[in-house]
Amino acid sequence: MQLIARNGSEYIRAYLETAESWTRVQGLSKSGKLLMCCCDHPAKATRSPRGLRHFAHMPGSACSVGSQESEAHLRLKIEALTVAHELGFDAIAEYDRGTIRPDVEVVQRGTKKNVAIEIQLSRQTGYTTNERTSARAAQNLDTVWFFGNKRDFDDAPKDQRHVYPVRLPSGDIEFQIDVLRKKLSAFLRGVIVFDDLSNLAKVPFTVIGYDFPCGGCGRDWYRTSYAGLYPNRIRGDLHPVAVPLASLGDPAEALKTLAERTGKATGRVAPGGMGLLCPHCGTAPEAEFITPEVALRAPARNISGHRDMRRFSGLKPGWWWRRNPVADEHWSDAEWAAVIEQGINAIKTERQRIAREKRLAEERRRMEAERAEAIRSATAAELSLLTEMLDPHLGAPGTQAWLDRANDILGEKTPRAVVQQHVWASHSLPPVAHSAATALAIRMLDGSERLTEEQCGLPKKNLKQLRKSRRQTTASPASSSSLKRAWEGLCRLMFG
Ligand SMILES: [Zn+2]
Ligand SMILES: [Zn+2]
Known part of the structure; x- marks a missing residue:
């Protein structure tokens, strides 16, 4: 089945003939003037069972060109021609280029190379595909392959600009025609393009x-854990991504530039390069409470520069449906400020809790030190009294020996031990440093138990107020793994 035959120097294209003009072609065929383009053997103008006009070798030919081509092949070829013509391209079927004869050749405008469109329904090894593609490239043609076999499609290269392989669904020819139309049209319109990632x-x-x-x-500094990258502004299939500032190469340099431009005290890069410290005193801040998702919502009015994302993106060169850039979404200044305020309030509440615990621990240490001192001096005082009482009668060595000798009356203990135990017993401390009142206040602020009005000793109104205040100052998306997740997010850039 072929679509072109020749009458002397006149080329006749079966797909362009009408019902009336086809009668003339059939006349030429009968008179023997019509020749096949492949071998100059007489051509027969005929129709397929479905009525597709085409040419075939008259009986007696040994030429095999086109003999493998089925009606499905012919219909797909005509569809390719039709799509190209509809889009305003010059296209020709079976144009003989000597060593090759592409199913359809589309003439590209400007400096773009012409495109060979090949319908491959029968099996073709990857080796043959490459050979045939190279033969077309040698004649300055790019190739679009439409494969009817999945394996052939799988074997074809997907990462080269001069060859675009497409898999046709198996089975229904109408469905195949549909896919060919959609993909070829997208290709010729430049909607499917080869992406070398240079963008x-x-x-x-x-x-x-x-x-x-x-x-x-206690001083403020400008904390900048994240940088936001916006590949979506370049390609519509990529999402913005928040990454740790340190991953952008030289964070110290970026921070210096930022400080110069904004007049803010930016952080100091921590030893080792990860994380930021207070530029005034070097204190490490609490864990970042901003998640990568939240960071991307920051009002981003100042694009700070550009970065090469190719090595992070995980993308490979290949064919893709171009999607127009999409806008990134940001919160208003007020919304952003509210989120920051909530996070910082939570941090402040936590700092107060830590400070409170520290004060209580100090108080207990102080009391213990006082107690130890009291025990020491009381013990010394009583032993001194005993010595004063007994020395004049027993002499100093005798008194000391008595103090350290176990005594039946004292329950097999030495007088010195008994004095010590007595003093210890009379200086016992309460089990905790603070009173039950302070313990109650801690429970009320902690919020892990739901205490009643009676248990708190608060009027209902005040209890409600306390609960509300506690929620506002402690609800927080704080997560120490935010930055880790940001990094992981970068490593597997999401697609739209
Ligand atoms: Zn032939
Ligand atoms: Zn500081």
């Missing part, structure tokens, strides 16, 4: 930060 070489990024009150010196 990811300059991805805009911004440094995300907020004013953070240092827990060490």
Whole structure:
């Protein structure tokens, strides 16, 4: 089955003939003037069982060109021609280029190379595909393959600009025609393009930060754990991603630039390069409470520069459906400020709790020190009294010997031990440093038990107020693994 035959120097294209003009072609065929383009053997103008006009070798030919081509092949070929023509391209079927004869050749505008479109329904090894593709490339043609066999498609290269393989679904020819139309049209319109990732070489990024009150010196500094990368502004199939600032190469340099531009006190890079410290006193901040998802919502009005994302992206060169860039979404200044305020309030509440515990521990240490001193001096006082009482009668050595000799009356203990035990017993401390009132206040603030009005000793109104205040200051998305997750997010860039 072929679509072109020749009458002298006139080329006749079966797919362009009408019902009337086909009668003339059949006349030429009967008179023996019509020749096959492949071998100049007389051509027969005929129709397939479904009525597709085409040419075949008259009986007696040994030429095998086109003999493998089924009606499905012919219909797909005509569909390829139709799609190209509809889009305004010059296209020709079975154009003989000497060593090759592409099913359809599409003439590209400008400097773009012409495209050979090949319908391959019968089996073809990967080796043959490469050979035939190379033969087309040698004639300055790119090749679009439509494979009817999955294995042939799997074997074909997917990472080369000059060859675009497409898999046709098996079975229903109407469905195959549909897929060919959709893919070829997208290819010719430039919607499916070869992506060499060069567009990811300059991805805009911004440094995300907020004013953070240092827990060490109390002064504010501009905490910038994340950078936001916005590949979505370049390609619609990629999402923005928040990454640890340190992963952008030289964080110290970025922070210096940021400080110069914003006038803010930016953080100091911690030894080892990961994490930031207070630039005033070097105190490490609490775990970052901003998650990567939240970071990307920061009002990003200042794009700080561009970064090459190719080595992070995990993408490989290949064919993709181009999607137009999409806008990233940000919160308003007020919404962002509210989130930051909530996080910082939670940190402040936690600092108060830690400070409270520290004060109580100090109080207990002080009491224990006082007690030890009291025991020491009381013991010394009583022993001194005993010595004063007995020395004049027993002499100093005698008194000391008595003090250290076990005594029946004292229950097999020495007088010195008995004095010590007595003093210890009379200086016992309460089991905790603080009173039950303080313990109750701690339970009320802790919030892990739901205490009643009576248990708290609070009017209902005040109890409600306490619960509300506690929620506001402790609810927090704090997560020490935020940065780790940011890093993982970067390593597996999500697709749209
Ligand atoms: Zn032939
Ligand atoms: Zn500080």
